[in-house]
Amino acid sequence: MRVARSLTAFSLPLLIALTACGGSPSDEPAAEQSSAAGDFPVTVTDARGEVTLEAMPERIVSLSPSLTEILFEVGAGEQVVAVDEYSYYPPEAPTTDLSGFTPNVEAVAEYEPDLVVLSEDGGDITEQLEKLAIPVLLLPAAQTLDDTYAQMELLGEATGNTEEGAAAADGLRERIDGIVADIGDDAAELSYYHEIDAQLYSVTSDTFIGQVYGLFGLTNIADQAPDTAGGYPQLSAEFVVEQDPDLIFVSYPGGVEDVRGRPAFDSVTAVQEQNVVEVDADTSSRWGPRVADFAEDVAEAIEAARAE
Template identity: 65%
Template sequence: MRVPRRLLAVPLLTVLAVSGCASGAPEETEAAAPSAGFPVTVTDARGEVTLDEAPQRIVSLSPSGTEILFAVGAGDQVVAADEYSDYPAEAPTTDLSGFTPSVEAISDHDPDLVVLARDAEDTATQLDELHIPVLLLPAAEDLDDTYDQMRLLGSATGHADEGAAAAEEVQGAIDEIVSDTRDQLGEADTSYYHELDAGLYSVTSDTFVGQVYSLFGLRNIADEAADTAGGYPQLSAEFVVEQDPDLIFLSYPGGDAAVADLADRPAFDTIAAVENGDVVALDPDTASRWGPRVVDFTQDVADALLAAEGRGDEDAA
């Protein structure tokens, strides 16, 4: 079930303001102005931010932030997004960089709100000096952070109800996927390896990505690395072969070609996941962004588990 893709297409809730004149005849009906309920104060990575009015010209330099803005109904207010904000299709992708933001280039879009990733704090300070409101959002460390950012961006853009509804729907979809999958599989001691790139960088269970796998009770081989490197260790080929994971997930472009390349590595054909055809090429965006499409990532993990179980049952028969 890939429910939340529709979250990015339309607002979850439509609020109409209807007023009548003294005679009782209806006046023109229109969408409620997002500025209703402002000023609002939200808390980002640097502290409290007060917005006097609902922003009408948002610049988003975070792909996850862009997806969340559309999910909470603020898509029409986004006038520019960074070069990697390629989803949904209607996102106003530009050549703006989220990694090396240019204050001048941002200012050219005349924004009344800029959404930045946590590592762009210097840019945030410069925008403050120009009196341009900024929200600095850290990378999510767990699913609760995803839900919190949906609520935060909903409140900051005049769509508090939509933000709360989006968070609730995503959380409900993930809970249902995990519950259904675990009901079918029961308790299983299944190990996995998540590969970020062909250089064998991985993630531990302490990361956002790793915690999604933990929902299913999977055992992460990267947790056993001598140096977990803050959650993103570089493993050796020998280590991966020795750990012999039951499932391998590739979180970078390449698809079937990447799967074939992994199988061709020395000794990797002896790994259970390779022998059994349980190497999965993930969508690198849904497997790395903490927006509403984390449901798709969760579903991909569930599908891989169920497929592996099905192949095991066939072999046993």
């Protein structure tokens, strides 16, 4: 299989394992031409430039949990032969110990892939794989929902599942739009605090997570932090108490009990009204098809708060 690529300058964001992704917004790769399933060659554009796939890939290795979930969502699951160690969803994804953060070229090559998809170019793995004539798609972590939709369409086309990719993107968009529409405009009166871990790291509205909350019109207290730290500030307990959020979301096990047990937090509205909610760490940090599950969790919390 021959790979044609036109390189362009690109600044890659840093993907933070199991939590979230910081960095500046990226130019989201988009499909260059439309093709029906099995209609190859196909040319798409990833983070570095154009990639031409001469034939439909039959042995795909994914080194990104989000991209793994997208591949299965767009109908390419049976083509996936290996994934990174954190790609444990969907359950039928093959189990390996491959690393997506410090990838080993020899270990990846052992699976004889005809396509590798990844979010980070750690150790210049893309160049090393291409020296072995292995095609690579470098798709950095989505910065917006539109990026997620575009990655679904791109991976659908690149794997010979064009219609499935477009349908998956449309279905996710419609599902999220419906969730937001059902809530209406009343949520704009509510403020929230999203806590990533017990050290009080949070997210601003500029992050992917923050943008999901922003769909509902919620006010993010972290936006007022003295130092927003690239979108992931570490807040103080005093700051949170002073901001007095109506809703608190935690994305780690035991977070609800931790928040409720903190000194002075008993004065926070979210604690007093029992609006401290645990959201799934994966659905709130893996920006693929399950982001709609995260949006549903947020919507349910808003409804509960409005019922008070």
